[in-house]
Amino acid sequence: MIEVKHISKQFGGKQVLTDVSGVFQKGKTNLIIGASGTGKSVLMKCMVGIIKPNEGEVFYDGRSFTNADRDLKTEIRREIGMLFQGGALFDSKNVQENVKFPLDMLTKMPEEEKIERVNFCLKRVGLENTNKKMPSEISGGMKKRVGIARAIVMNPDYLYCDEPNSGLDPQTSIRIDNLIDEITKEFNTTTIVVTHDMNSVMEIGENILFIHQGRKLWEGNSEEILHTDCQELEDFVLANKLMRAVKSIS
Amino acid sequence: MRKLGKYIIFISTLFTRREKFKVYASQTLEECMKIGVDSIFIVVIVSSFIGAVTAVQTAFNLISPLIPKYVIGLLVRDMTMLELAPTVIGIVFAGKVGSNIAGELGTMRITEQIDALEVMGINSASYLVLPKIVAAMITYPLLVILAAFLSIMGGFLAGVFSGHLTETQYVFGLRADFNPFNVNFALIKSLVFAFLVSSISAFTGYFTVGGALEVGKSSTNAVTSSCIAILVADYLLAQLLL
Numbered sequence: 116m117i118e119v120k121h122i123s124k125q126f127g128g129k130q131v132l133t134d135v136s137g138v139f140q141k142g143k144t145n146l147i148i149g150a151s152g153t154g155k156s157v158l159m160k161c162m163v164g165i166i167k168p169n170e171g172e173v174f175y176d177g178r179s180f181t182n183a184d185r186d187l188k189t190e191i192r193r194e195i196g197m198l199f200q201g202g203a204l205f206d207s208k209n210v211q212e213n214v215k216f217p218l219d220m221l222t223k224m225p226e227e228e229k230i231e232r233v234n235f236c237l238k239r240v241g242l243e244n245t246n247k248k249m250p251s252e253i254s255g256g257m258k259k260r261v262g263i264a265r266a267i268v269m270n271p272d273y274l275y276c277d278e279p280n281s282g283l284d285p286q287t288s289i290r291i292d293n294l295i296d297e298i299t300k301e302f303n304t305t306t307i308v309v310t311h312d313m314n315s316v317m318e319i320g321e322n323i324l325f326i327h328q329g330r331k332l333w334e335g336n337s338e339e340i341l342h343t344d345c346q347e348l349e350d351f352v353l354a355n356k357l358m359r360a361v362k363s364i365s
Numbered sequence: 366m367r368k369l370g371k372y373i374i375f376i377s378t379l380f381t382r383r384e385k386f387k388v389y390a391s392q393t394l395e396e397c398m399k400i401g402v403d404s405i406f407i408v409v410i411v412s413s414f415i416g417a418v419t420a421v422q423t424a425f426n427l428i429s430p431l432i433p434k435y436v437i438g439l440l441v442r443d444m445t446m447l448e449l450a451p452t453v454i455g456i457v458f459a460g461k462v463g464s465n466i467a468g469e470l471g472t473m474r475i476t477e478q479i480d481a482l483e484v485m486g487i488n489s490a491s492y493l494v495l496p497k498i499v500a501a502m503i504t505y506p507l508l509v510i511l512a513a514f515l516s517i518m519g520g521f522l523a524g525v526f527s528g529h530l531t532e533t534q535y536v537f538g539l540r541a542d543f544n545p546f547n548v549n550f551a552l553i554k555s556l557v558f559a560f561l562v563s564s565i566s567a568f569t570g571y572f573t574v575g576g577a578l579e580v581g582k583s584s585t586n587a588v589t590s591s592c593i594a595i596l597v598a599d600y601l602l603a604q605l606l607l
Contacts, residue, residue, distance in 0.1 A: 160480075163484050164483070164484075165480050165484065185382065188486075189382070190486075192483075192484060192485065193485070193486045195484055195485075197481065197484045199480065199481060201476055203476060203477040203480065205478055205481075206476075206478075216485075217485050219388075220384060220388065220485065221485065221486065275484075
């Protein structure tokens with residue numbers, strides 16, 4: 116479980132996050148949603164320690180991450196897997212080397228065992244026999260799946276996904292969403308997905324946190340979202356025609 | 366001053382939370398190839414020509430019959446050792462290697478590859494930058510030795526084949542009043558310049574913010590700052606050691 120308490124962040128006098136709190140449950144796909152530029156990615160970066168918040172704390176299963184010493188921070192970080200928006204694959208390494216990288220750096224596993232684990236993860240994301248391909252030779256959707264394979268290779272307790280559907284066609288998006296959801300259940304991870312894609316919200320949103328202008332305005336699930344009385348959330352959800360049609364039916 | 370402070374903190378982070386020695390060894394070897402071996406071609410061209418040009422221009426300026434011809438060899442040797450090999454090649458090195466390091470790290474920053482390393486709990490600065498600095502400090506002195514040799518050979522070929530002096534005169538000039546400290550001085554300078562170019566370029570690239578345009582700016586800034594640092598260090602070292 117990840118707990119966020121009263122997170123605030125400013126950039127050069129501009130308030131990006133204000134007093135955001137929330138709880139993200141283990142074994143569930145937790146979504147942070149909101150329009151572009153509302154502070155979703157900043158919140159996630161505060162949670163993984165890439166950005167230091169001005170105020171507030173983040174707890175990983177009761178362990179304070181924000182105020183942890185360097186050793187504890189490193190220990191917690193090694194329990195985190197993260198899928199970045201663009202995949203963030205290392206350009207100079209092939210698919211296998213990218214997925215194997217955390218094992219090379221953080222474990223003393225024998226080489227055969229590492230390869231076995233890499234192949235298992237690649238198979239899990241549906242990318243068998245792509246081991247020797249370079250990131251420049253694979254599609255955007257494949258890059259995301261390699262990113263997921265790299266994120267789960269260490270068997271993480273916490274899985275972060277930053278806009279996993281950006282730049283993908285609807286079919287591939289749904290496949291990625293379902294993959295994230297299946298992995299969450301299979302490995303019992305605390306998964307947090309930052310997205311503004313309503314398809315993802317309806318598909319995998321078990322616990323949803325809505326951010327608007329740097330503040331948390333609503334928390335609930337995909338069933339409750341269509342019947343919210345939060346005006347800002349309603350504007351966000353019903354921005355597209357399809358969602359308006361879905362609401363009228365429901 | 367703020368930037369200088371940030372640079373010093375950045376350098377100190379290279380030595381904290383280090384990874385396994387094996388990781389650095391393979392990374393350093395890879396960087397030696399990229400930084401050193403890939404720079405040989407440009408070093409060969411530049412150093413051969415600066416030696417040749419120095420010999421021809423010195424001969425052109427020796428109009429007094431009282432000055433012996435072997436002075437051409439002596440001047441090529443001393444200018445090469447003291448300035449041309451370590452400093453001029455240093456500027457070329459900053460242009461080639463500095464922009465490459467800043468561009469590579471800048472791209473890694475904007476494509477979140479550096480963030481990915483940090484999230485894994487790896488000290489990204491140490492993992493990415495330390496091997497580059499060590500590789501530069503290993504290979505640059507070797508490049509300077511190569512440059513010095515080729516510059517002197519270039520001077521020999523240009524001086525002798527253009528008929529300004531004989532082989533014997535040139536070789537006599539090379540051996541006349543030789544001060545072995547000049548070799549040490551050139552090597553000390555090469556170590557300092559290699560550290561400055563690699564660390565300043567890495568610092569500039571590592572803290573790139575923005576997109577492709579900013580990566581380009583970082584590369585340019587890395588080269589400019591490295592060149593200025595080389596010239597300032599060149600003057601300070603000359604004052605301190607000569």
